[in-house]
Amino acid sequence: MERYDVAVIGGGMVGTAIGYGCAERGARVIVLDEGDVALRAARGNFGLVWGQSKGDGMPAYGAWTRLSITLWPSLAERVSGFAGRDVCYSPVGGxxxxxxxxxxxxxxxxxxxxxxxxxxxxxxxxxxxxxxxxxxxxxxxxxxxxxxxxxxxHVDPLTLLRGLHAGLRAAGGVHLPGAPVVAIEPVGGEYRIARADGAAVMARRIVVAAGVATTRIAAMVGLDVPVRxxxxxxxxxxxxxxxxxxxxxxxxxxxxxxxxxxxxxxxxxxxxxxxxxxxxxxxxxxxxxxxxxxxxxxxxxxxxxxxxxTPDGFPAYAESATHPGCFVAVCHSGVTLAAVHAGPMAEAVMGGGMHALAAELHPDRFARMPIQHVPAI
Amino acid sequence: MSTDVDLLIVGAGPAGMAAAVTARSRGLTVLLLDENAGPGGQVHRGIEHRAAKDEQDADGAKLAAALRSSAVETRFRATLWAVEPGGKVFWSEEGAARSAVAGRILLCTGATERPLPIPGWTLPGVMTVGAAQIALKTAGLKPQGDVWIAGQGPLLWLYAKQAVEAGGRLAGIVDLSHGIPPAALRHLPRALMAPGYLLKGLAWQRRVKRAGVRVIHAEEIRAEGEGRLARIVVDGTEHAADLLLLHDGVVPNTQITRAIPGCAHDWDAVQACWKPRLDAWGNTTAEGVMVAGDGGGIGGARAAAHAGRLAALEAARALGRMTEDQRNAEAGTERLALNRQLAARPFLDALFPPRPVTAIPDETIICRCEEVTAGKVREAVTLGCLGSNQTKAFTRTGMGPCQGRVCGPVVHAVIAAARGVDPAQVDPFRTRFPTKPLTLGELAALAE
Amino acid sequence: MFQRSDPPDITITWDGRELPARSGESLATALLAAGVLSFRETPVSGAARGPLCLMGACFDCLVEVEGQQNVQACMTPVHPGLRAAPQHGVRDLPEVEAA
Missing domain, CATH: 3.30.9.10 (D-Amino Acid Oxidase, subunit A, domain 2)
Structure with a gap:
C-alpha cells in the first residue's frame, strides 16, 4: 500500500491549498478527491479576496483573513506560474x-x-x-x-484551483480522484484511509477538508465539526x-x-x-x-x-485530541484563505504547531451553540 | 397547482408537430414553442415556404398543414430556457421572458451535429453540412466554386444529393468513413426490413457521383488560410477551397434534459452519445417530463413523428383523458410503424461510428467559444479531471455562450480516450438553466 | 461559396455598404450569399470567425444588429434597410435610455 506523509481528504479549494503547501515544504502528499459531479463549493466560488466583511463577531477570523491577504501576492505569482495562465489577482480595492x-x-x-x-x-x-x-x-x-x-x-477562482492542483503535482504531490472516503483507522502510529472504490492509502498525517462532507469524515478522527x-x-x-x-x-x-x-x-x-x-x-x-x-x-x-x-459561519481548524496528526479545516472562504492554507496551515499540518489565530477557531466552540441542519453526508 | 395548459411541447419538428396534433385531437390544450420562424424543425426547415421536392418534404408539409389546421396554440421565435419542478416553464419571446405551468411537458428538441474538429475548423468558410442544408432549405443557397464536403454519415450524402439537384456545384467529397465495419453486417438483415432506407442511401451516393463530384477516401484533413479558408490539405495533398462543410453524424440534443434534476441519462455505446432514459412512451425519470424524437435517441424524422404521437397518447392517459386500455389500443399501429422505422438504425449506427478523437491533434481547438484546445483538455485529465465538469472548471471548455452545445460530445470523448476508459464512465457536462442566453433585463422582470 | 437560386428583393447594410438580401431569409444567409464569410473577431484571441451551424446553437455568427451587439445572425430575419456590422471582440453595452 502507498504511504504518504500527509493525506488530504478533499480536492477543493481548501484541501488542495493545504496539500500544495505541504508538498512545497517537502512532504509526500496525496489529495483524495471525489468524482466529476461531487458537491464542490470550489466550483461555486465568487472569486473575491476579501476582508471587509470577514470576522464580525470573531476578531481572530478577521485577523486570519488579513494575514491571508498579505500573503496573497506571493501565492498569486506562484499559482499563475503553475496554472500556465494569469490567476488575475487584482487587489484594486473592493x-x-x-x-x-x-x-x-x-x-x-x-x-x-x-x-x-x-x-x-x-x-x-x-x-x-x-x-x-x-x-x-x-x-x-x-x-x-x-x-x-x-x-x-479579486481573482479568477477556477484558475486558482487549477493552479493549486498543478502546484501540488509540480511539488511531487499526488491527486487521486474518484471516490469518497469511507473509513479511517489508526495502524501502528499511522492511519489507513479506505475509499468507497476499494482503494486505500497509509498516511502519517491527515487533513479533513471535505467541504459539506466534513462532519461525516471528521467524526472518523474524533472531531465533532457540524457543517451544513x-x-x-x-x-x-x-x-x-x-x-x-x-x-x-x-x-x-x-x-x-x-x-x-x-x-x-x-x-x-x-x-x-x-x-x-x-x-x-x-x-x-x-x-x-x-x-x-x-x-x-x-x-x-x-x-x-x-x-x-459551520453553526456560527466562521471557519474551523483543529488537530484531533484522540487521533494525533489528524486535522480538520473547513470554511466557505477558500479563495481568500488560500494563502494562509498554503502557508501557516500547511506548516501546522507538518508539525509546526497551529497558528495562534487558527487555534482560536477551534470547533469546540460549537458545543456551546444550538446546531441545526446537520446533513447526513 | 392549477395549470395554464395540459401539454407544453418544445420543438416543432416532426415529433413536436405530430404530438401536438394528436394531443389536441384527444382534447388536450396544447402550447407548442419553437425558436424558429415556423414549423418544421431542422429536417423540414422552411417547409411552408418551399415546394416539396421529395418524400421527406411531403411528410413535413403534411405535418405542418395538420398543425396549422389544428387548434394547437403555437409560438414561434420562442426560446425555452428553463423547466422547473411542478411543470413550470420559462421562455423568451420578442425580448421578454414568459412562463406557464403545464400538466405535462414534452421535449422534442431533436438532434445536433456531432462536431468534427479538424485543424483549422475555426476559420471563416468552414461550416457544418447541416448549416449548408439549412442555407439551401431556407434561402435557396447552393454551393458554387471550391466547395468541399468532408466527414461521414447519411446526412452528408443527402445534402450532396440535394445540392447537385438544386444545380449546385461541389469540388469534391472527402469521405472519412472506413467502409463497412464487420460489426455492421450482423445488423444488415434487420435493416433490410426498413422500407427503402438503405436503397435510398445508395441512391444518394450514385446521384452525387453521376453529377461528376469527386470522392476522395482519406484519413486526415485540415483547413488552412489567413483569416479565412483558402485550402484544404487531404492526406498531404492541397486543394483550393473557399468553403468546407463538415459532418460526423448527429447526436440527441440533451441540453434541456441534462439540466432537469432527476432526469437520468444513459450512454448509448452504438450511437456514441448520451440520451435520456425513456420508457416505451417517452416518459423520462423526471415526473411529468417526456421526450420524443431524435432528442431521445437518433431515429430519423419518420420515427420521430410516430414517437411524438405515442407520447401524446401517453400524456392524454396521464392527464386522465383516456384509459390505459384506450391508449394501448390507439398506439398499436403507431408502435408497429415506429419499430419498422427503427429497424435500419443499428446497421446505420454501426456503419458510421464517430471518427476517433485520438485523431485530433493537441493544438486543435475543440471549444470554439473559449478557444480551448484538445491538448488543454488532455492536460486537465493528467491533473486529475475524471469528467467533463471538472475539466470545464479547469480549462473553461464549455463555458462560453454555446454552453457546451458544440464541444460537449468531443470534450467527453477526448477525456474518455485520454483516461483510456469506457465513455459511459465519463460524466457529460451538467447543464443548468437558463439553457439559452437571455438578457439580465428579461430575467429581472420576473423578480417580484 | 454560395449562389442564390432566387433573386434578392431587398437591400440591407453591412459594415456601411449595401448588400442584396431576400425577404424571409436570415441575416446570416444574406451575408453568406454576398460572399461575407467572416462575421466577427472573437473576444478571446481576436481571430476571425464566421457561422458554423446556422441553427442557433453555436453562437459563432455573432454580429451587431441595429446597434445591439453579440446578436446571432442566423436567428435574425432580414428586413429592408436592416443595418448590421461585424462584432469586434467583447461587447460594449449601450447607454440606458432615460426613463
Whole structure:
C-alpha cells in the first residue's frame, strides 16, 4: 500500500491549498478527491479576496483573513506560474454597494463595528467619491454609496484551483480522484484511509477538508465539526468591455470581461444544486440597480454550489485530541484563505504547531451553540 | 397547482408537430414553442415556404398543414430556457421572458451535429453540412466554386444529393468513413426490413457521383488560410477551397434534459452519445417530463413523428383523458410503424461510428467559444479531471455562450480516450438553466 | 461559396455598404450569399470567425444588429434597410435610455 506523509481528504479549494503547501515544504502528499459531479463549493466560488466583511463577531477570523491577504501576492505569482495562465489577482480595492440611505446607514454601523474589532482599512464612501474612484462608471441612480476597503480584491477562482492542483503535482504531490472516503483507522502510529472504490492509502498525517462532507469524515478522527450546506447561485454574462473597475460584494467584472453576479444564501439543508429562476431574477434585478446598462447584457451561464457552513459561519481548524496528526479545516472562504492554507496551515499540518489565530477557531466552540441542519453526508 | 395548459411541447419538428396534433385531437390544450420562424424543425426547415421536392418534404408539409389546421396554440421565435419542478416553464419571446405551468411537458428538441474538429475548423468558410442544408432549405443557397464536403454519415450524402439537384456545384467529397465495419453486417438483415432506407442511401451516393463530384477516401484533413479558408490539405495533398462543410453524424440534443434534476441519462455505446432514459412512451425519470424524437435517441424524422404521437397518447392517459386500455389500443399501429422505422438504425449506427478523437491533434481547438484546445483538455485529465465538469472548471471548455452545445460530445470523448476508459464512465457536462442566453433585463422582470 | 437560386428583393447594410438580401431569409444567409464569410473577431484571441451551424446553437455568427451587439445572425430575419456590422471582440453595452 502507498504511504504518504500527509493525506488530504478533499480536492477543493481548501484541501488542495493545504496539500500544495505541504508538498512545497517537502512532504509526500496525496489529495483524495471525489468524482466529476461531487458537491464542490470550489466550483461555486465568487472569486473575491476579501476582508471587509470577514470576522464580525470573531476578531481572530478577521485577523486570519488579513494575514491571508498579505500573503496573497506571493501565492498569486506562484499559482499563475503553475496554472500556465494569469490567476488575475487584482487587489484594486473592493466595494459593497448601498442602494438606499437605509442600506448606507446600516453599512455605516457595520463599518464602525469592524473598526472596533480591529479592521481599520474599511470605510464608507459616498456616491461622489465612488464616481471619482471609478470615473465614467455608469452607476445607477440608486447607488448612494458603498463601503470600501483598499486591501480587498479579486481573482479568477477556477484558475486558482487549477493552479493549486498543478502546484501540488509540480511539488511531487499526488491527486487521486474518484471516490469518497469511507473509513479511517489508526495502524501502528499511522492511519489507513479506505475509499468507497476499494482503494486505500497509509498516511502519517491527515487533513479533513471535505467541504459539506466534513462532519461525516471528521467524526472518523474524533472531531465533532457540524457543517451544513448553504446553497449559493451565480450568474455569468457574456464578455463585456470594461464596465466595473472594482469588484464588489455580489458583482464583479472578471479578468475575462464577464460580469459575475452572486450570490444567494439558501439554507434549506437540501444537498442539490439546481438553479432557480426566482433567485436568478432577484440577483439580476439588484445587479441592474447597481449598473443599469447590464439590463441588456446576456446571461450565458448560471450555476449553484453548496458552501460548507459551520453553526456560527466562521471557519474551523483543529488537530484531533484522540487521533494525533489528524486535522480538520473547513470554511466557505477558500479563495481568500488560500494563502494562509498554503502557508501557516500547511506548516501546522507538518508539525509546526497551529497558528495562534487558527487555534482560536477551534470547533469546540460549537458545543456551546444550538446546531441545526446537520446533513447526513 | 392549477395549470395554464395540459401539454407544453418544445420543438416543432416532426415529433413536436405530430404530438401536438394528436394531443389536441384527444382534447388536450396544447402550447407548442419553437425558436424558429415556423414549423418544421431542422429536417423540414422552411417547409411552408418551399415546394416539396421529395418524400421527406411531403411528410413535413403534411405535418405542418395538420398543425396549422389544428387548434394547437403555437409560438414561434420562442426560446425555452428553463423547466422547473411542478411543470413550470420559462421562455423568451420578442425580448421578454414568459412562463406557464403545464400538466405535462414534452421535449422534442431533436438532434445536433456531432462536431468534427479538424485543424483549422475555426476559420471563416468552414461550416457544418447541416448549416449548408439549412442555407439551401431556407434561402435557396447552393454551393458554387471550391466547395468541399468532408466527414461521414447519411446526412452528408443527402445534402450532396440535394445540392447537385438544386444545380449546385461541389469540388469534391472527402469521405472519412472506413467502409463497412464487420460489426455492421450482423445488423444488415434487420435493416433490410426498413422500407427503402438503405436503397435510398445508395441512391444518394450514385446521384452525387453521376453529377461528376469527386470522392476522395482519406484519413486526415485540415483547413488552412489567413483569416479565412483558402485550402484544404487531404492526406498531404492541397486543394483550393473557399468553403468546407463538415459532418460526423448527429447526436440527441440533451441540453434541456441534462439540466432537469432527476432526469437520468444513459450512454448509448452504438450511437456514441448520451440520451435520456425513456420508457416505451417517452416518459423520462423526471415526473411529468417526456421526450420524443431524435432528442431521445437518433431515429430519423419518420420515427420521430410516430414517437411524438405515442407520447401524446401517453400524456392524454396521464392527464386522465383516456384509459390505459384506450391508449394501448390507439398506439398499436403507431408502435408497429415506429419499430419498422427503427429497424435500419443499428446497421446505420454501426456503419458510421464517430471518427476517433485520438485523431485530433493537441493544438486543435475543440471549444470554439473559449478557444480551448484538445491538448488543454488532455492536460486537465493528467491533473486529475475524471469528467467533463471538472475539466470545464479547469480549462473553461464549455463555458462560453454555446454552453457546451458544440464541444460537449468531443470534450467527453477526448477525456474518455485520454483516461483510456469506457465513455459511459465519463460524466457529460451538467447543464443548468437558463439553457439559452437571455438578457439580465428579461430575467429581472420576473423578480417580484 | 454560395449562389442564390432566387433573386434578392431587398437591400440591407453591412459594415456601411449595401448588400442584396431576400425577404424571409436570415441575416446570416444574406451575408453568406454576398460572399461575407467572416462575421466577427472573437473576444478571446481576436481571430476571425464566421457561422458554423446556422441553427442557433453555436453562437459563432455573432454580429451587431441595429446597434445591439453579440446578436446571432442566423436567428435574425432580414428586413429592408436592416443595418448590421461585424462584432469586434467583447461587447460594449449601450447607454440606458432615460426613463
Amino acid at each position: 466595494l459593497t454597494f448601498c442602494l438606499s440611505e437605509q442600506e448606507l446607514a446600516e453599512r455605516r454601523d457595520f463599518v464602525h463595528r469592524r473598526h472596533n474589532q480591529g479592521h481599520g482599512t474599511v470605510r464608507i464612501v459616498d456616491r461622489r467619491e465612488l464616481l471619482e474612484m471609478m470615473p465614467g462608471c455608469r452607476l445607477g441612480p440608486e447607488v448612494v454609496g458603498a463601503s470600501y476597503d483598499p486591501t480587498d480584491g 450546506p448553504v446553497r449559493g447561485q451565480n450568474i455569468v454574462t457574456e464578455r463585456l468591455a470594461p464596465i466595473l473597475p472594482k469588484p464588489a460584494s455580489a458583482i464583479r467584472q472578471t479578468g475575462d470581461g464577464t460580469i459575475q453576479i452572486g450570490v444567494t444564501s439558501e439554507d434549506d439543508g437540501i444537498l442539490e444544486t439546481p438553479t432557480t429562476t426566482a433567485a436568478l431574477a432577484k440577483m439580476a434585478a439588484r445587479a441592474i440597480r447597481v449598473l443599469p446598462p447590464l439590463a441588456s447584457a446576456r446571461m450565458v451561464r448560471g450555476w449553484a454550489a453548496l458552501r460548507p457552513m
